[in-house]
Amino acid sequence: xxxxxxxxxxxxxxxxxxxxxxxxxxxxxxxxxxxxxxxxxxxxxxxxxxxxxxxxxxxxxxxxxxxxxxxxxxxxxxxxxxxxxxxxxxxxxxxxxxxxxxxxxxxxxxxxxxxxxxxxxxxxxxxxxxxxxxxxxxxxxxxxxxxxxxxxxxxxxxxxxxxxxxxxxxxxxxxxxxxxxxxxxxxxxxxxxxxxxxxxxxxxxxxxxxxxxxxxxxxxxxxxxxxxxxxxxxxxxxxxxxxxxxxxxxxxxxxxxxxxxxxxxxxxxxxxxxxxxxxxxxxxxxxxxxxxxxxxxxxxxxxxxxxxxxxxxxxxxxxxxxxxxxxxxxxxxxxxxxxxxxxxxxxxxxxxxxxxxxxxxxxxxxxxxxxxxxxxxxxxxxxxxxxxxxxxxxxxxxxxxxxxxxxxxxxxxxxxxxxxxxxxxxxxxxxxxxxxxxxxxxxxxxxxxxxxxxxxxxxxxxxxxxxxxxxxx
Ligand SMILES: *Cc1c(COP(=O)(O)O)cnc(C)c1O
Numbered sequence: 001x002x003x004x005x006x007x008x009x010x011x012x013x014x015x016x017x018x019x020x021x022x023x024x025x026x027x028x029x030x031x032x033x034x035x036x037x038x039x040x041x042x043x044x045x046x047x048x049x050x051x052x053x054x055x056x057x058x059x060x061x062x063x064x065x066x067x068x069x070x071x072x073x074x075x076x077x078x079x080x081x082x083x084x085x086x087x088x089x090x091x092x093x094x095x096x097x098x099x100x101x102x103x104x105x106x107x108x109x110x111x112x113x114x115x116x117x118x119x120x121x122x123x124x125x126x127x128x129x130x131x132x133x134x135x136x137x138x139x140x141x142x143x144x145x146x147x148x149x150x151x152x153x154x155x156x157x158x159x160x161x162x163x164x165x166x167x168x169x170x171x172x173x174x175x176x177x178x179x180x181x182x183x184x185x186x187x188x189x190x191x192x193x194x195x196x197x198x199x200x201x202x203x204x205x206x207x208x209x210x211x212x213x214x215x216x217x218x219x220x221x222x223x224x225x226x227x228x229x230x231x232x233x234x235x236x237x238x239x240x241x242x243x244x245x246x247x248x249x250x251x252x253x254x255x256x257x258x259x260x261x262x263x264x265x266x267x268x269x270x271x272x273x274x275x276x277x278x279x280x281x282x283x284x285x286x287x288x289x290x291x292x293x294x295x296x297x298x299x300x301x302x303x304x305x306x307x308x309x310x311x312x313x314x315x316x317x318x319x320x321x322x323x324x325x326x327x328x329x330x331x332x333x334x335x336x337x338x339x340x341x342x343x344x345x346x347x348x349x350x351x352x353x354x355x356x357x358x359x360x361x362x363x364x365x366x367x368x369x370x371x372x373x374x375x376x377x378x379x380x381x382x383x384x385x386x387x388x389x390x391x392x393x394x395x396x397x398x399x400x401x402x403x404x405x406x407x408x409x410x411x412x413x414x415x416x417x418x419x420x421x422x423x424x425x426x427x428x429x430x431x432x433x434x435x436x437x438x439x440x441x442x443x444x445x446x447x448x449x450x451x452x453x454x455x456x457x458x459x460x461x462x463x464x465x466x467x468x469x470x471x472x473x
């Protein structure tokens with residue numbers, strides 16, 4: 001592609017880094033900006049203009065390349081570089097435990113406890129009654145046993161780590177029998193067969209995708225079978241002509257052949273959701289009562305706490321797991337422990353405290369509540385006084401997410417927005433690039449926000465984002 005003389009003239013106008021560094025000295029905005037940031041911003045802005053000129057993009061004129069205009073662009077780029085990469089967002093997707101958006105929001109007291117423990121010394125590994133070294137695991141072990149009914153408990157960094165650690169401890173170099181219907185991929189490349197292989201356990205699949213019978217497990221047992229494993233199907237469901245062996249039956253089989261039984265519940269919960277008119281998810285207490293040797297589940301899915309992998313079960317096995325040197329590599333940190341302990345304390349009285357745990361509050365939020373708030377938001381947005389905006393209420397379904405309740409849809413109310421002259425995709429992009437990004441969905445060329453996952457104090461943020469957008473376009 002030939003470059004015209006006009007393009008060459010424009011390219012010659014582009015400033016060098018040294019020139020900008022000199023120029024910036026006269027502007028107090030740059031006083032406390034690290035040089036590396038300024039240099040990086042300058043290079044990317046100049047490079048952007050260079051590309052635009054070469055591609056003969058419309059609108060690149062001599063005035064567009066004047067010092068003040070370029071400096072303004074550099075300021076915007078610097079501002080971006082100086083803000084945190086990890087930012088708060090508004091989740092308007094209606095997916096409550098959204099792994100990409102940080103899964104669970106912590107309970108208020110969990111946040112407070114986390115702040116205190118983060119900024120003060122603590123008895124993380126110090127036994128206050130004996131005045132000597134203690135174990136970090138003891139901080140939540142008692143309460144986990146109290147809530148779940150298990151003999152012992154242990155916590156690690158996340159549930160993938162918990163599954164790996166248990167398999168490595170219970171069944172390294174031994175065969176692990178799993179139903180074909182439970183060889184799941186959770187997402188983010190966590191696949192049960194792969195984790196098993198890395199742990200040194202040998203996978204022995206039994207049954208078929210839709211049906212696995214008791215005798216399939218029994219027939220597969222050999223002298224080197226180390227574990228019977230049950231995996232909660234989490235993010236999908238097999239309906240229709242299907243059979244699976246219950247945990248009780250597996251525990252019975254394990255007992256007969258002296259083989260331990262493990263269950264990976266994935267999104268473990270202590271709450272019987274059928275009490276709230278929802279579908280029932282298996283609870284941790286039920287697994288423990290069934291006599292399983294170890295159960296693993298996540299801290300930040302349905303439990304509504306921080307990222308953690310929780311293991312509860314029989315004394316002997318938990319004891320062995322604690323002694324496995326790999327625990328050190330999967331160690332839970334003190335901030336997580338602080339938040340986890342506070343979260344767990346709510347479960348002593350969960351019927352009354354369910355609203356204290358945001359994940360549970362959002363799951364059990366009545367439809368009427370989402371409707372009231374949808375009306376509030378619609379009214380706020382209508383009040384922008386801009387005739388290009390059209391706002392309406394929509395009926396939709398929220399989802400628990402996090403690999404729980406694959407079939408459950410929660411009826412919810414949302415607000416749909418159309419803006420004359422702007423496509424839904426463009427609105428979505430504007431909302432996503434807001435200072436506090438707002439993530440919604442697009443349906444039938446309309447930007448839609450589900451009120452179930454929008455927090456009460458976030459309505460003004462959305463209103464402001466739309467105001468800003470309308471001012472720009
Ligand atoms: C989510 C999930 C995991 C992984 O848990 P993380 O907390 O993401 O590490 C493992 N197994 C099952 C069945 C799951 O649903």
